[in-house]
Amino acid sequence: MKLLVINPNISEDVTSLIRAEAERSAGPATELVVETAPYGVEYIETRLESLIAAGAVAEVIAAHAGTVDGVVVAAFGDPGMPALKELVDVPVIGITEAALCAAALQGHRFSIIAISDRITAWYRECVEGFGLAGRLASIRSIKEALGGIGTVQEDFGPTLVALAKQAVEEDGADVIILAGAPLAGLAREVSHQIPVPVVDGIGSGIRMAEAVVGLASGTHRDGAFAAPPLKRRAGLSPALDLALTLTQNPSSATPEGGK
């Protein structure tokens, strides 16, 4: 299967981290296409930055519509979810929701370890939106300013492990989620230092996408994720406009709906 993996941030060095962990995680029959957001911010910390990123991710998905079997949105906080699931007829999965499932299947309560204090409100609302806030033990975060977004693992490795241990000891976490694409791959390295299962967002995203794509559950031809009634639209990018047309009328490739 062919998976599109999108870094919703503009930082290429985080894309490299994502690509590396995605390749380590993917099965032998999985082909990966890794893309970086064409516009936006260096790394998302707020609802507004997430909203901007969601628009950028929509463009990337639209540009690949019809050519991939599934999409992984590779920023914790799941920018654009669940809206982006409506855009194409293949599974679109965020790494947060994937990590939440991976954690929920391995314990009861989980904690999220985040790279900045500023980011935690957005994460919390993402977990609430997915419906699993009742199982969230805590969100703990680095309190210091970051050096560079591509070197968070090196700069704060011991801090992140210490936060994870506190979440187990003080907050009752059964599973730890190391959140954020900048931490991609860290779980493999520090798992032995943390006394509960440690879940990596990127790894979860790839494996859960493989699982869901493999299930071949069928498409949304009705209900809240199906195409809405045709209606006039204007000013969208050609790629997005075409993707909407395809979704609304799978048997046609002619854009210009609703006119």
Add this chain to the structure above:
Amino acid sequence: MKLLVINPNISEDVTSLIRAEAERSAGPATELVVETAPYGVEYIETRLESLIAAGAVAEVIAAHAGTVDGVVVAAFGDPGMPALKELVDVPVIGITEAALCAAALQGHRFSIIAISDRITAWYRECVEGFGLAGRLASIRSIKEALGGIGTVQEDFGPTLVALAKQAVEEDGADVIILAGAPLAGLAREVSHQIPVPVVDGIGSGIRMAEAVVGLASGTHRDGAFAAPPLKRRAGLSPALDLALTLTQNPSSATPEGGK
């Protein structure tokens, strides 16, 4: 005070409905600036259409940053909320959250009457996101296809009243919310036919914005709605880029990002 009222849809006839009810609702000291989304769809029914609209609304807000005292986002479902509250230092209020407050202050449980079945999932998630789902008695909707988005009131007036009555009789609604900018002004006309208070989204949006702006509660200089740490950004529109710069550094007008 000066309020920016934004129609997140591209339909000018809905903008006219919004403007008319906004003018009827606004106090004598309130100046209104009414704008239509520069791009998007004729009317929003889905999460994806709402996401697209949120981007368009962000551009309109950014273009008026620093020149208005408050913003009303005039589509039920509150596209871009609460993210858009982070964009400027004045209150940004959606008509759904305003209507929910107006309803919650006049009864215990409320029902929402919607213009299409397709739209109800998005509305439900909006109410859940605001935190008042426990007081939602029901969402009832027109089941037939719409003729034109600017004539829903004329085409479906009796249907909408009947739905409202059913919500009172069968669902236990204490208050009715007539949802959606296309219904702007209808509450005034049909209130006598419905045996509980009937809340208009646009009217609520204007009056709640006046109330909140009037409170002069202060700005977000810390916490989850304050500006995040400065970071590299790229590819944003000049207006949005400037607005982000202003928010992050109120004392300066020199953009720092986007280089």
Add this chain to the structure above:
Amino acid sequence: MKLLVINPNISEDVTSLIRAEAERSAGPATELVVETAPYGVEYIETRLESLIAAGAVAEVIAAHAGTVDGVVVAAFGDPGMPALKELVDVPVIGITEAALCAAALQGHRFSIIAISDRITAWYRECVEGFGLAGRLASIRSIKEALGGIGTVQEDFGPTLVALAKQAVEEDGADVIILAGAPLAGLAREVSHQIPVPVVDGIGSGIRMAEAVVGLASGTHRDGAFAAPPLKRRAGLSPALDLALTLTQNPSSATPEGGK
């Protein structure tokens, strides 16, 4: 419009604080009638004191039935709500529910700063009853004994600001509510010291009442806030008896109950 503002406590100096802030908050077309509870306690801290106050407030509302356009119940904790909304055919709004709406429209999570530790359980249940407990970041309170109820602002100003800052820093509050009529007007003075919007209960009550009365949403002629079936009653005060009669039969002034 004419608003009845009721201090549910018997302390006249708190009534003075309420009147002052109400007058500062009210629009030019708003006439205020400010009353003090005819019996009860100096200030309400518990569910039982609130229950006693609710009875006193009912008497005040009944005495003004038919002569005002709206009622503001000016004690945090909203004694008698939502029951008192059933008593007359105009909006009856508590300052807690008003402040919760004002806060919810300006951020996501809010904290309440309270004048005594003893009062916090009652406040928490009030927020739960309104349905917004999911957005309550914390309730923080003065731990020392109060000197006089009319001088809490002077006696504990810096303490209250410190509690507000802690709520932002440690509890994740996006908005601060300074709770309790004894703190009326304080928000204006300390807003610059607190890095998020600060909401005043009295100011919120006045402005939200103006907004809701202005909406003219109509009355409860059916549903859970309408008059119940006529039934025998006895022993009520003449004012309350008459108010119930008016509500149950708006076209008649002849009391039917109380025989």
Add this chain to the structure above:
Amino acid sequence: MKLLVINPNISEDVTSLIRAEAERSAGPATELVVETAPYGVEYIETRLESLIAAGAVAEVIAAHAGTVDGVVVAAFGDPGMPALKELVDVPVIGITEAALCAAALQGHRFSIIAISDRITAWYRECVEGFGLAGRLASIRSIKEALGGIGTVQEDFGPTLVALAKQAVEEDGADVIILAGAPLAGLAREVSHQIPVPVVDGIGSGIRMAEAVVGLASGTHRDGAFAAPPLKRRAGLSPALDLALTLTQNPSSATPEGGK
């Protein structure tokens, strides 16, 4: 032990029904004192009627303060709860909370059968306030006007049984609660016609009060149900004033407040 059983309604024929079932339910060592509300309405259907009744019940409890071992408030909907638990140093138990416990111990989900449609909103909020709304399968009610409040059982017996059966078949109820003092004793008679356990409010109130009084768990000398700090009060009835004084200073009988 000596239990005070209070009918919060003014109808003496309902008091008779309450007394009869209370006597059938009480253990041999239990002495019953049954009282009727000194003022109020014939039967409570709304939040406002419940608020009025709560004041009347407070007077009855205050008048018996220090002379009974426990109190049962014998109207479904629990007027004045949990506030009235603060008034005296013995358990004060509502028949709704008692019935909810009795039901919750015998199944998972329960339905409430009510005597009028108008009453159901109040009941629902009572269940929500107790915290067991998650286990409420449904509330079903008589839709016709009542003849007399003392003859509901005779007038609507088969209707009530039919409602109970529907709750089992259609709503998934594991246990049925026959709600309201006017139905006192009916459970005994119709239990064989309903295929799940049927709980009587009065019976539950008496037996749960016996159980809790018997536990002798101790009193509230701290926390949210203890006496608040002493403060000025005025205009209360002598009985209520004395009861408050006793609670606040158990070792003294000299009233301090009300000056």
Add this chain to the structure above:
Amino acid sequence: MKLLVINPNISEDVTSLIRAEAERSAGPATELVVETAPYGVEYIETRLESLIAAGAVAEVIAAHAGTVDGVVVAAFGDPGMPALKELVDVPVIGITEAALCAAALQGHRFSIIAISDRITAWYRECVEGFGLAGRLASIRSIKEALGGIGTVQEDFGPTLVALAKQAVEEDGADVIILAGAPLAGLAREVSHQIPVPVVDGIGSGIRMAEAVVGLASGTHRDGAFAAPPLKRRAGLSPALDLALTLTQNPSSATPEGGK
């Protein structure tokens, strides 16, 4: 009435503690049959140990089917609940659910004091399953290793009292539940040291069982606790097989399953 009281643990010294407090709590007309689990662990701390114990308790109940009027499962955490309520036609009540009811009737929020940190996750899920997690103020626990399970009271008495006081002061508990059969009887001794009502699990279990059995609410002949359709079964113990047969066909003693 005759109550079967089961210690789901294999420790006979805990059975002695249970028997002693059960005898102190039971009414004069109550006959007690106290049994110890035939297999399992010394004391239950985890979900898995609880699952094992549930199987053992099922065997004990089955062995007494038809000979008792009610059953008390005397381990906090309620192993096997609510499943075991399906096994026989008399009330089966866990001491946790009984204690939760006893606490909920005496205050609003309660805390649980537990004998080990390891046990708290299981307790929390038990409270969530019963539906009263919204009223749980906290669970506090002994952090040190236990000496012997039969001497926890002597070894940790002051620690347990201190934990209870912290729950009142810091967590807002209105009622304290001393959890776990090893603490049976302790509430009586330390109640005067703790400034809120203190609830004993065993005492609650006995008294709530007496109350519920006394109500004679009827049996589950339909709904989710009634016998399921007859079906093939195999490999069960003779006692369990016979109990299932009796439940499924109360008029017959001939086992039908297990062929």
Add this chain to the structure above:
Amino acid sequence: MKLLVINPNISEDVTSLIRAEAERSAGPATELVVETAPYGVEYIETRLESLIAAGAVAEVIAAHAGTVDGVVVAAFGDPGMPALKELVDVPVIGITEAALCAAALQGHRFSIIAISDRITAWYRECVEGFGLAGRLASIRSIKEALGGIGTVQEDFGPTLVALAKQAVEEDGADVIILAGAPLAGLAREVSHQIPVPVVDGIGSGIRMAEAVVGLASGTHRDGAFAAPPLKRRAGLSPALDLALTLTQNPSSATPEGGK
């Protein structure tokens, strides 16, 4: 990887259905060991039957402890979860939790289609226990008696499709879960008849187990799923006793802990 797949029911023909779908779903590198419960009932419909099955599943897991990389418990309702996750140091995953994750990643609200009305209460509590009840649109079920448990698909195929369509049209389901091992494989056949994604429990269980095992997140060496303190135990089967010993002391193979 080697997965142990356990049918918690005793019906071999359902085991055949499970094996067939498991083999269709498993990746090329996955080895399957499929086992049937050694004792229990033909198919689980109730909490009690689930409790019995949980004991049988524990024995099967224990018998394979140390020889497999993951376990799939293949009955909808997840008997013994989450307790069984504590038993061995590899992921133990129920098909319900796996299907819930697969559904939650493909839409927002899902419905469960069940083989009997009797089974729905147990399913609902399972979804509540997992924490995703907020996203459950409905549970719909066959109302007629089953012929044989191995032929439900043939006997009720069109009924099941009709129930799924109703869930989409009337209940707002975005995804359908065909629940229960007797329906294993049906999703593949009827997916084209149902206008939203259709999730198979067995397929989900296998693919989610592959995903989670593949993540290699590490083991529970602390927290609520780790081995509890060593303690005396008695009367367990040799397999279970050995499994507990291994978990508690991974470096030792000598049973008999805590003596």
